[in-house]
Amino acid sequence: MKVNEFELESLPETLSMEQIRLICHVSKLTARFYVKSGLIKNKNSGKQTRCYSVAREDFLKFIEEYKEDPSRFIPPPDWYKSAGHTKAKKRRKPIPxxxxxxxxxxxxxxxxxxxxxxxxxxxxxxxxxxxxxxxxxxxxxxxxxxxxxxxxxxxxxxxxxxxxxxxxxxxxxxxxxxxxxxxxxxxxxxxxxxxxxxxxxxx
Missing domain, CATH: 1.10.1660 (Multidrug-efflux Transporter Regulator; Chain: A; Domain 2)
Structure with missing residues (x-):
C-alpha cells in the first residue's frame, strides 16, 4: 500500500470505500477487507451499495497504524479467493x-x-x-x-x-x-x- 502525503492533506471529512481504494492504491478486495474487518473504523448504513463511510480522522489513524506494523493488515489467505468468486445472485436484505x-x-x-x-x-x-x-x-x-x-x-x-x-x-x-x-x-x-x-x- 502506497499513500502520497499530498493526497492526505486534501482528504474530505468522510470517505467511501472506493475513495479509500484509490488513495491507498489497493484493489477493491483489499479495501473491502480493511473496512469489513474493522481495521478501519467505519459506519454501515445498511444500504445494499455504498453502505460504508469512514471519517477522515479514523482513516488517518489507520494510515499511522499501518506504517507502524503493515503485517497486521494482511488479509487471510483465502480472502481474495472467496471474495473474488462469491457473487450474490440477487439483492439481499441487510443481515440482522x-x-x-x-x-x-x-x-x-x-x-x-x-x-x-x-x-x-x-x-x-x-x-x-x-x-x-x-x-x-x-x-x-x-x-x-x-x-x-x-x-x-x-x-x-x-x-x-x-x-x-x-x-x-x-x-x-x-x-x-x-x-x-x-x-x-x-x-x-x-x-x-x-x-x-x-x-x-x-x-
Missing amino acids: QQAEEYCKYLYYSKLLKDYPDVMEVDEVAEITGYRVNTLRSWCKKGHLKPIMLRPKFLFPKPYVLELLTSEFYENISAKSYTHAMHLNNIYKEYTELHTEKENENES
Whole structure:
C-alpha cells in the first residue's frame, strides 16, 4: 500500500470505500477487507451499495497504524479467493444484528472448545493474536476478567468468551491478524445462515 502525503492533506471529512481504494492504491478486495474487518473504523448504513463511510480522522489513524506494523493488515489467505468468486445472485436484505451476534457467540464457543476450562494468558494471546502485555492492560481496565493466582493470571472460559463477544473487542481499531481472520470467518458463517433463512422463508 502506497499513500502520497499530498493526497492526505486534501482528504474530505468522510470517505467511501472506493475513495479509500484509490488513495491507498489497493484493489477493491483489499479495501473491502480493511473496512469489513474493522481495521478501519467505519459506519454501515445498511444500504445494499455504498453502505460504508469512514471519517477522515479514523482513516488517518489507520494510515499511522499501518506504517507502524503493515503485517497486521494482511488479509487471510483465502480472502481474495472467496471474495473474488462469491457473487450474490440477487439483492439481499441487510443481515440482522441478532444473527451476527448469535453466530459470533457460536463461533467463539466452538473455538474455545479445545481449550481448558481455565486458561493461561498465553492461550488467550494465541486465540486473540494480541500480546500478553496488551491482555494485562485489558485486565487492568476491566475489559478482561482474570483470576489472580500470583504470579499467574488465569482466565475461566466464560470470561474469555465475554471478551471475544464484547463491544470493546469488536471496536478495536487496529485488529491483530488473528482477530481479523476470525471476523472474516464469522462474516462467512452468518451470511450463510442468513441466506439459508431467506431461502426457507421463500420456499
